Amino acid sequence: MAESPITPQSESSASLMDNLLGLLRIRVKRGVNLAVRDVRTSDPYVVVKMGRQKLKTRVIKKDVNPEWNEDLTLSVTDPSNPIKLTVYDHDTFSKDDKMGDAEFDIRPYIEALKMNLEEIPNGTIISRVHPCRSNCLAEESTIYFKEGKVVQDLCLRLRNVECGEVEIELHWIDLPGCKGL
Numbered sequence: 024m025a026e027s028p029i030t031p032q033s034e035s036s037a038s039l040m041d042n043l044l045g046l047l048r049i050r051v052k053r054g055v056n057l058a059v060r061d062v063r064t065s066d067p068y069v070v071v072k073m074g075r076q077k078l079k080t081r082v083i084k085k086d087v088n089p090e091w092n093e094d095l096t097l098s099v100t101d102p103s104n105p106i107k108l109t110v111y112d113h114d115t116f117s118k119d120d121k122m123g124d125a126e127f128d129i130r131p132y133i134e135a136l137k138m139n140l141e142e143i144p145n146g147t148i149i150s151r152v153h154p155c156r157s158n159c160l161a162e163e164s165t166i167y168f169k170e171g172k173v174v175q176d177l178c179l180r181l182r183n184v185e186c187g188e189v190e191i192e193l194h195w196i197d198l199p200g201c202k203g204l
Contacts, residue, residue, distance in 0.1 A: 060112035123181025
């Protein structure tokens, strides 16, 4: 009995590519004034979730102002799904402590990506997103053109905690064979 050239696995990967808009690279730059969860400091790491995808940074030992400068890449099929960022304190002998969370919306960034921006100078600000009650921005977020790409800088104020912010940067990656924007 000959097997069909199309196996269920290749069918599901084909449907994933049909729905995939592209990849969102989130550069987790740094934490600022994060909460103390150990005696005098914390061992923070960041978890980023979108739908069923979950990625995390490395743990930075004994630092409430950590510099991660780490890239986490998510597959985007629905830009209306919010992205949730949670900071934890790594503990060796007990459950990791939560150090706050934030959500952000990538729709303004996606809208900027859809604009025809081929002939604009490096550093041009395309759009601004202002902090409000419905977002976790600590300050105005800018979407700008940098080295031929659309980039967004965000400074997120952590919720459900006494203090702390996380700075991130968004980059878009187009994939050949995917649906695209």
